[in-house]
Amino acid sequence: MTDAIIVENLQKRFGSVVALDGVSFSVPTGTVLGLLGPNGAGKTTAVRVLTTILRPDSGRAEVLGLDVTQHAQAVRERIGLAGQYAAVDENLTGHENLRMIGRLSHLSKSVVQQRSGELLERFSLADAADRPVRTYSGGMRRRLDLAAALVHRPPVLFLDEPTTGLDPSGRQDLWGVIEDLVREGTTLLLTTQYLEEADRLADNIVVIDHGSVIAEGTASELKATLGATIIEVGFDDPAVAKRAQTELARIGLCDIGSASTMVEMKVDDGAKVVLDVVRALDHAHLEPSTLNVREPTLDDVFLSLTGHKAEEPVAEAEPAEAGRKRTRGAA
Amino acid sequence: MTAIALPATTIEREKHSAFSWAVQDAMTVTWRNLVAMKRTPQVLVFSTIQPIIFVLMFRYVFGGAIRIPGVDHYVDYLMPGVFAQTVVFGSIQTGVALAEDLQKGLIERFQSLPMSRSAVLAGRTLADLVRNVFVVGLMVGVGFIVGWRIHTSVFGLIAGIAMMLLFSHALSWVFALVGLSAANAEAAQAASFPILAPLVFASTAFVSAASMPGPLRWFANHQPVSIVIDAVRALTYGGQFASTGKVLAAIAWSVAIIVIVAPLAVRMYRRKV
Numbered sequence: 051m052t053d054a055i056i057v058e059n060l061q062k063r064f065g066s067v068v069a070l071d072g073v074s075f076s077v078p079t080g081t082v083l084g085l086l087g088p089n090g091a092g093k094t095t096a097v098r099v100l101t102t103i104l105r106p107d108s109g110r111a112e113v114l115g116l117d118v119t120q121h122a123q124a125v126r127e128r129i130g131l132a133g134q135y136a137a138v139d140e141n142l143t144g145h146e147n148l149r150m151i152g153r154l155s156h157l158s159k160s161v162v163q164q165r166s167g168e169l170l171e172r173f174s175l176a177d178a179a180d181r182p183v184r185t186y187s188g189g190m191r192r193r194l195d196l197a198a199a200l201v202h203r204p205p206v207l208f209l210d211e212p213t214t215g216l217d218p219s220g221r222q223d224l225w226g227v228i229e230d231l232v233r234e235g236t237t238l239l240l241t242t243q244y245l246e247e248a249d250r251l252a253d254n255i256v257v258i259d260h261g262s263v264i265a266e267g268t269a270s271e272l273k274a275t276l277g278a279t280i281i282e283v284g285f286d287d288p289a290v291a292k293r294a295q296t297e298l299a300r301i302g303l304c305d306i307g308s309a310s311t312m313v314e315m316k317v318d319d320g321a322k323v324v325l326d327v328v329r330a331l332d333h334a335h336l337e338p339s340t341l342n343v344r345e346p347t348l349d350d351v352f353l354s355l356t357g358h359k360a361e362e363p364v365a366e367a368e369p370a371e372a373g374r375k376r377t378r379g380a381a
Numbered sequence: 382m383t384a385i386a387l388p389a390t391t392i393e394r395e396k397h398s399a400f401s402w403a404v405q406d407a408m409t410v411t412w413r414n415l416v417a418m419k420r421t422p423q424v425l426v427f428s429t430i431q432p433i434i435f436v437l438m439f440r441y442v443f444g445g446a447i448r449i450p451g452v453d454h455y456v457d458y459l460m461p462g463v464f465a466q467t468v469v470f471g472s473i474q475t476g477v478a479l480a481e482d483l484q485k486g487l488i489e490r491f492q493s494l495p496m497s498r499s500a501v502l503a504g505r506t507l508a509d510l511v512r513n514v515f516v517v518g519l520m521v522g523v524g525f526i527v528g529w530r531i532h533t534s535v536f537g538l539i540a541g542i543a544m545m546l547l548f549s550h551a552l553s554w555v556f557a558l559v560g561l562s563a564a565n566a567e568a569a570q571a572a573s574f575p576i577l578a579p580l581v582f583a584s585t586a587f588v589s590a591a592s593m594p595g596p597l598r599w600f601a602n603h604q605p606v607s608i609v610i611d612a613v614r615a616l617t618y619g620g621q622f623a624s625t626g627k628v629l630a631a632i633a634w635s636v637a638i639i640v641i642v643a644p645l646a647v648r649m650y651r652r653k654v
Contacts, residue, residue, distance in 0.1 A: 098489075101492075101493040102492070102493065103489055103492045103493055123495055126493060126494055126495040127394070127495045129493065131489075131490065131493040133486045133489055133490065134486070135485060135486040136486075137485060137486035137487050137489060137490040138487075139413060139417065139487065140485075141416065141417035141420040141421060142413060142416055142417065142420075146413075146416065150409060150410075150412075150413050151490075151494065153405075153406075153409045154406055154409055154410075154491065154494045154495075154496040154500070155394075155494055155495060155496070156394050156395055156397075156402065156495055156496070157394060157395065158394075158395045182420060198490070202394075
């Protein structure tokens with residue numbers, strides 16, 4: 051299978067801030083790539099380059115074999131973009147929004163009419179089709195935004211943090227819709243700060259931080275880099291936790307977790323180590339308050355790769371994103 | 382939600398020349414802006430209440446104390462000034478609306494579409510021209526009600542209105558540039574007023590420049606808003622204000638602003654995210 055999206059050594063700076071520092075990745079046709087990273091990591095900049103909105107300083111970006119700077123117009127005809135903010139006109143109705151986007155995508159009136167009817171039906175917006183969007187809920191706006199990105203049946207779709215700011219049920223709904231699209235063969239590049247989202251939707255994950263790719267692979271490959279099992283032993287008293295860490299260090303690598311009363315061990319043979327842990331604690335007369343054995347999550351991966359959690363914004367955000375974010379008051 | 386089989390790559394597209402698409406895209410954006418205006422009538426109401434208050438204030442409160450040499454009825458002098466004030470302050474809306482589109486991410490979406498690169502700005506300024514036709518029409522009506530009379534001919538009135546609209550279109554492009562440069566709608570509004578207030582008030586809109594001190598008088602007589610107002614007076618009053626030179630100068634200013642600023646604004650739009 052060929053690659054629908056190819057990015058090679060992409061560089062982009064805004065003044066002194068380096069937004070993309072040599073990013074490379076590719077997305078095979080018909081698959082979903084999750085571009086994962088904290089705020090300001092360069093995710094949105096990468097999407098803006100790929101959707102022809104921004105010119106890269108150097109490097110190459112291709113969509114369906116078309117260079118995004120040299121064949122911008124042809125690329126625009128083949129992509130759909132739903133950005134971080136539901137970019138729909140509040141004063142128009144749902145139907146009018148789709149009609150506008152359809153006409154601006156140069157579809158004939160009859161095709162636009164038919165497509166917007168289909169999409170409103172499909173995204174459960176048919177009842178609200180003739181109401182101004184300002185009366186819509188956040189979830190409805192996002193669905194309309196996604197519908198707008200699909201009016202011209204783009205084979206390649208870019209979703210930039212599609213569920214940021216949605217409540218859990220709105221998020222579940224949107225995930226269902228996205229999964230349907232992928233099943234029908236759409237190639238999807240999805241940026242997200244939510245590891246759960248990447249875990250559920252993405253075939254492959256590229257983790258970027260400070261404008262560079264710091265890891266890539268499937269969700270399970272990334273998790274496997276941390277060992278198969280995580281054992282967490284909780285104590286009531288940080289001092290006891292500290293002593294337990296010293297004891298348990300003889301068994302394997304262990305850390306005090308982000309809560310200072312938690313000792314964490316990342317191990318390959320979980321069942322055997324749990325027994326050793328219990329024996330060691332018993333021998334040292336240390337009584338844990340909790341004992342938890344679990345699979346690593348992408349959150350653990352992210353924390354170990356970047357030293358901070360995915361949803362914590364890093365100090366220096368890229369200027370365009372940061373400036374917009376303040377004024378729009380988005381999450 | 383029902384699934385629809387998607388032959389993902391094929392959809393029927395209309396084939397037209399680039400120019401024909403530029404026109405159609407601009408019309409689509411104009412349509413969108415006009416629908417939005419219709420659905421937010423409060424914006425239009427507020428932008429017309431202020432000039433109506435000015436008409437009433439200058440006609441009935443200050444008007445009695447203002448003497449323009451050679452003019453019997455002050456209202457005949459006043460109305461061209463009010464038209465200018467209305468379209469000049471109204472043009473701030475062009476910038477505010479664009480800044481809002483930018484802030485809401487709509488411009489970003491437009492930039493990812495295969496639409497013409499000039500359509501967003503052309504559609505914005507055209508919709509604002511339609512709004513100005515309505516607003517100037519309304520102010521003409523208000524003028525007639527408070528006793529404004531045309532001293533030339535009906536053609537003078539039509540030419541005067543056309544002059545006002547041409548100038549308002551030029552200003553729309555200027556404020557398109559302001560709107561694209563502003564961080565948000567509030568900033569666009571805040572940046573516009575200090576530029577416009579001196580142009581409107583240090584002008585011949587409400588009083589003759591003759592009573593102003595030297596440098597201010599020179600500015601008031603030569604700045605574009607005054608020239609346009611004087612041109613509209615030439616067209617609607619004639620007599621001592623008749624001046625082909627002012628009319629030509631006003632047209633020249635308007636056309637020059639459009640020719641210089643419109644390409645700058647489109648260039649800025651292309652680069653803007």
